[in-house]
Amino acid sequence: MKSIQLQNIKKAYDETEVIRGIDVTIEAGEFFALVGPSGCGKSTMLRMIAGLESITSGTLRIDGVAANDLKPSERQLSMVFQNYALYPHMTVEKNITFGLHTKGLTKLEQRERCLEAAETLGLTDYLKRKPRELSGGQRQRVALARAIVTESPICLMDEPLSNLDAKLRAKMRSEIRQLQRKLKLTMIYVTHDQVEAMTMADRMMLLNDGEVQQVGQPLDLYNKPANTFVASFIGSPPMNLTPVQRTDNGWVASDGRLFHPNTLTREDTATLGIRPEQITPANEDVTFYAELKNIEVLGTETILAFDMGGVEWLAKWPGQWPLSIGEKIACYVDPKQMSLFDTDGNRIEPRQPKLFEALEVFQ
Amino acid sequence: MTVALPRQRVRTRLSDAASGLLYLSPSIALFGIFLVYPLFRTIYLSFFQTDTQGTPLSYVGGEHYAKLFTSASFWQSIQATVGFVLLTVPLTIIIALGLALLANEKLRGIGIFRTAFSATMGMSVAASSVIWMFMYNPSIGIFNRFLEAVGASEVQWLLDPQYALLSVSLATVWMNIGFTFLILLGGLQNIDRTLYESADIAGTNYWTQLRAITIPMLSPTLFFVGIISLINAFQTFGQIDLLTKGGPTNSTNVIVYAIYKDAFINYNVGGASAQAVLLFLAVLLLTWLQFKLVERKVHYQ
Amino acid sequence: MTLRKIITYALLILSAVVMLFPIAYAFSISLMDGSEVLKGKLIPRDVTFDNYIAAFERIPLLTYLWNSLVVALLVMVGQVVLSSLAAFAFVFIDFKGKGLIFMLFLATMMVPWEATMVPNFLTIQSLGWLNSVWGLSVPFFALAFGTFLLRQQFKTIPYEMYEASQIAGISRFRFFWNVVLPVSKTPLVTLSVYSFLTTWNMYLWPLLVTNTEQARTVQIGIKQMQSNEVASDWGVVMAAVILIIIPTLLLLFAGQKQLQEGLTQGAIK
Numbered sequence: 062m063k064s065i066q067l068q069n070i071k072k073a074y075d076e077t078e079v080i081r082g083i084d085v086t087i088e089a090g091e092f093f094a095l096v097g098p099s100g101c102g103k104s105t106m107l108r109m110i111a112g113l114e115s116i117t118s119g120t121l122r123i124d125g126v127a128a129n130d131l132k133p134s135e136r137q138l139s140m141v142f143q144n145y146a147l148y149p150h151m152t153v154e155k156n157i158t159f160g161l162h163t164k165g166l167t168k169l170e171q172r173e174r175c176l177e178a179a180e181t182l183g184l185t186d187y188l189k190r191k192p193r194e195l196s197g198g199q200r201q202r203v204a205l206a207r208a209i210v211t212e213s214p215i216c217l218m219d220e221p222l223s224n225l226d227a228k229l230r231a232k233m234r235s236e237i238r239q240l241q242r243k244l245k246l247t248m249i250y251v252t253h254d255q256v257e258a259m260t261m262a263d264r265m266m267l268l269n270d271g272e273v274q275q276v277g278q279p280l281d282l283y284n285k286p287a288n289t290f291v292a293s294f295i296g297s298p299p300m301n302l303t304p305v306q307r308t309d310n311g312w313v314a315s316d317g318r319l320f321h322p323n324t325l326t327r328e329d330t331a332t333l334g335i336r337p338e339q340i341t342p343a344n345e346d347v348t349f350y351a352e353l354k355n356i357e358v359l360g361t362e363t364i365l366a367f368d369m370g371g372v373e374w375l376a377k378w379p380g381q382w383p384l385s386i387g388e389k390i391a392c393y394v395d396p397k398q399m400s401l402f403d404t405d406g407n408r409i410e411p412r413q414p415k416l417f418e419a420l421e422v423f424q
Numbered sequence: 425m426t427v428a429l430p431r432q433r434v435r436t437r438l439s440d441a442a443s444g445l446l447y448l449s450p451s452i453a454l455f456g457i458f459l460v461y462p463l464f465r466t467i468y469l470s471f472f473q474t475d476t477q478g479t480p481l482s483y484v485g486g487e488h489y490a491k492l493f494t495s496a497s498f499w500q501s502i503q504a505t506v507g508f509v510l511l512t513v514p515l516t517i518i519i520a521l522g523l524a525l526l527a528n529e530k531l532r533g534i535g536i537f538r539t540a541f542s543a544t545m546g547m548s549v550a551a552s553s554v555i556w557m558f559m560y561n562p563s564i565g566i567f568n569r570f571l572e573a574v575g576a577s578e579v580q581w582l583l584d585p586q587y588a589l590l591s592v593s594l595a596t597v598w599m600n601i602g603f604t605f606l607i608l609l610g611g612l613q614n615i616d617r618t619l620y621e622s623a624d625i626a627g628t629n630y631w632t633q634l635r636a637i638t639i640p641m642l643s644p645t646l647f648f649v650g651i652i653s654l655i656n657a658f659q660t661f662g663q664i665d666l667l668t669k670g671g672p673t674n675s676t677n678v679i680v681y682a683i684y685k686d687a688f689i690n691y692n693v694g695g696a697s698a699q700a701v702l703l704f705l706a707v708l709l710l711t712w713l714q715f716k717l718v719e720r721k722v723h724y725q
Numbered sequence: 726m727t728l729r730k731i732i733t734y735a736l737l738i739l740s741a742v743v744m745l746f747p748i749a750y751a752f753s754i755s756l757m758d759g760s761e762v763l764k765g766k767l768i769p770r771d772v773t774f775d776n777y778i779a780a781f782e783r784i785p786l787l788t789y790l791w792n793s794l795v796v797a798l799l800v801m802v803g804q805v806v807l808s809s810l811a812a813f814a815f816v817f818i819d820f821k822g823k824g825l826i827f828m829l830f831l832a833t834m835m836v837p838w839e840a841t842m843v844p845n846f847l848t849i850q851s852l853g854w855l856n857s858v859w860g861l862s863v864p865f866f867a868l869a870f871g872t873f874l875l876r877q878q879f880k881t882i883p884y885e886m887y888e889a890s891q892i893a894g895i896s897r898f899r900f901f902w903n904v905v906l907p908v909s910k911t912p913l914v915t916l917s918v919y920s921f922l923t924t925w926n927m928y929l930w931p932l933l934v935t936n937t938e939q940a941r942t943v944q945i946g947i948k949q950m951q952s953n954e955v956a957s958d959w960g961v962v963m964a965a966v967i968l969i970i971i972p973t974l975l976l977l978f979a980g981q982k983q984l985q986e987g988l989t990q991g992a993i994k
Binding site: 108111112113132133134135138139140142143144146147148149150159160161163164207211 | 892
Binding site: 441443445447448450454459461462463469478522523526527529531534536537538541543545546548552556558561566569609645658661666683684687688693696697 | 730733734736737740741744745747748750751754762763764765767806807808810811813814815818819820821822823826830833835836837838839840841842843844845846847848863864866867869872897922925926928929932933943944945947948951959962963966969970973974976977978981984985986988989
């Protein structure tokens with residue numbers, strides 16, 4: 062098991078900076094997801110770790126050793142590409158073993174390792190086939206086999222599941238995760254799909270425009286998004302956001318609805334964020350009334366759309382609700398679950414319970 | 425970036441350059457020896473009087489060029505070359521395009537016709553020329569036999585200055601159709617079928633589709649074929665050597681044949697070099713002109 | 726059958742007859758005896774293969790065929806090897822000045838080879854390569870068109886394949902040899918057929934650098950034969966013509982489809 066350390070890593074093409082200084086340590090044996098919208102620099106980041114792109118400045122350490130100038134093959138890692146990069150003219154077996162000779166393995170050892178990897182991924186019956194004779198899912202398994210056969214302690218994956226259909230994707234998510242645990246791999250996994258990151262990763266890093274937005278455990282990012290970008294990227298549907306003004310009574314949206322988030326700040330204007338599933342049907346306390354613009358009944362849940370200060374908000378209610386468009390419904394939101402972001406979009410920390418009480422005494 | 429590149433990375437970059445050049449070096453070396461050097465050597469020799477072995481003896485400045493421009497035979501060879509180009513290039517492309525359009529129809533047995541139309545690509549200039557020489561034979565060749573049969577008078581196809589260039593050109597068109605056809609057919613087959621399907625749905629007829637879809641979509645290929653044919657026409661040698669030897673009365677003495685005669689028969693290496701330089705410039709100019717003129721009109725997908 | 730189909734077939738057949746007529750005519754003449762040829766007949770009354778036997782007896786046709794074969798194969802191998810090495814560098818290796826070098830390669834296509842033949846002849850002479858297969862082949866090994874054609878093809882190979890091999894520690898040359906070449910079979914065949922055809926059919930250069938019977942290629946052989954025997958024996962000449970076009974016609978028919986696809990790709994993509 063190897064750890065990977067990034068110290069102020071930057072990447073620039075000519076004058077354009079695409080990675081603006083990244084500091085993070087990926088622990089040995091950790092499943093680390095790199096997430097972000099397309100063009101955010103996550104693939105570039107991965108390719109710099111792999112040694113396929115040069116590092117403009119900063120230091121990359123693998124297991125404590127500076128690795129900036131090591132060749133890709135010297136970094137003790139394997140990689141799975143989005144399009145799998147299988148050699149079309151070679152059999153599955155040859156695809157898996159091609160390159161093992163560089164590790165000083167005899168033909169016999171190569172074959173043994175290949176069989177073992179094929180066994181693990183259920184490819185034993187396909188070893189003599191060519192990639193074009195395989196289904197998408199099988200090709201993807203060959204790509205995985207090719208990565209694990211090298212027994213490299215670090216594995217990099219660049220959107221490995223994006224070419225599969227939704228059902229297969231869900232299956233492979235869990236398989237990859239199990240494989241990573243079993244082989245104790247240090248995994249860096251690039252994806253644009255936040256669901257993949259949330260379900261697979263021990264920790265994840267969200268990148269936007271070459272800058273780190275937040276690093277942490279998936280639930281940290283979900284529950285305590287560091288800024289509005291994280292809030293709107295993580296979660297499906299994403300967190301509802303609307304601008305609010307401070308008044309003596311509380312925070313007011315532009316349509317006059319009033320909120321009392323559990324937050325103390327000097328700001329006069331802010332952005333209010335509430336997750337769709339935290340908007341619930343009101344029993345006694347009503348936070349606001351909403352006039353329904355659209356309803357999607359999904360069986361296990363119902364998605365309600367309504368207007369909030371000129372922004373469309375969504376609420377997610379569990380179960381099936383026989384509501385109709387134009388209906389007015391009463392909604393409740395726990396003030397503790399409201400997030401507030403300052404004018405720069407950064408999260409304003411909620412008041413701590415103790416401090417909260419102390420202040421109340423003060424007042 | 426203000427950060428200095430670590431030393432080792434510089435070394436890897438150098439080794440990339442070195443290895444790139446290593447892969448390119450055989451080609452670069454041979455281009456150097458057999459293309460760049462002789463090109464400059466030719467330019468150099470065109471300013472010198474040489475011995476029969478091509479060793480420069482004395483610098484004569486632009487004398488060879490001056491002589492060329494005042495020599496009737498040079499102008500005649502220009503005339504023959506231009507005439508030859510004009511007689512062969514457009515005709516070859518038009519016929520080959522017609523054949524390609526025919527051979528692009530989806531019909532039973534079309535493969536046989538495609539093979540037949542491309543056959544001349546497998547025919548050498550020498551073999552083709554010998555066949556045409558026989559066909560042009562005044563007493564027993566097919567052309568005069570035909571004229572005789574319809575009661576017309578015989579024609580001295582290759583010996584009459586009036587007909588010689590035309591005869592050689594006709595033979596050349598036949599020789600070049602194979603290659604041109606093959607490329608144009610490939611171009612036609614690369615056109616997206618759905619364009620025609622939507623045109624069919626719109627109810628347009630064959631000629632409208634030809635004008636509105638086929639020709640515009642084929643224009644890059646036509647452009648390529650045009651350049652190649654033009655350059656090839658300027659380089660014609662074999663059929664001239666076999667059919668007419670530049671005659672009669674220099675009427676088919678195209679530029680490459682003139683260079684050959686001057687250099688290897690008359691041993692006037694300086695004069696031949698001067699003509700070679702002019703040939704080079706002409707090809708360069710024409711390629712450039714064609715790019716400039718056609719570039720804008722060519723419809724790239 | 727629609728009227729349109731009938732017209733198309735009629736045009737196809739007519740064109741094919743016109744295009745193939747000279748070849749069929751030559752074949753027909755090659756089967757006639759001398760007196761029939763001189764009568765200007767189209768089709769022989771008595772088919773005879775004497776002309777073919779005579780062709781082998783009168784000129785060293787086998788030597789010529791052998792020389793042409795050796796030279797064509799040498800140039801084919803040379804062009805394929807040099808073009809693929811160069812194309813590989815242009816696609817898979819990054820270095821400064823690559824674009825410029827590629828432009829220079831393309832520019833060589835604009836130099837008419839005939840414009841440089843005098844110094845080239847002198848070079849071959851001073852190398853002592855007159856009348857040798859080296860003098861006939863080596864000057865043609867570097868081929869910008871071939872490099873261009875293969876570069877277009879190599880560019881379609883996913884770059885990730887190269888990166889995967891880098892991560893696996895596979896050397897650059899091994900990647901070239903074990904991956905790039907095997908997946909590029911079609912364009913390599915195209916280029917090979919093209920090289921072989923053009924070299925086999927080459928005329929001016931062999932005319933310059935060979936002057937012995939032992940060294941001549943078939944194209945020069947046929948010229949010699951035609952100028953020596955012209956008046957008397959057209960049948961024998963045509964028999965020789967048929968013999969020298971058979972290898973290239975067979976090759977063309979076998980490789981026509983690949984040639985057409987490959988050359989078109991090189992032309993427009």
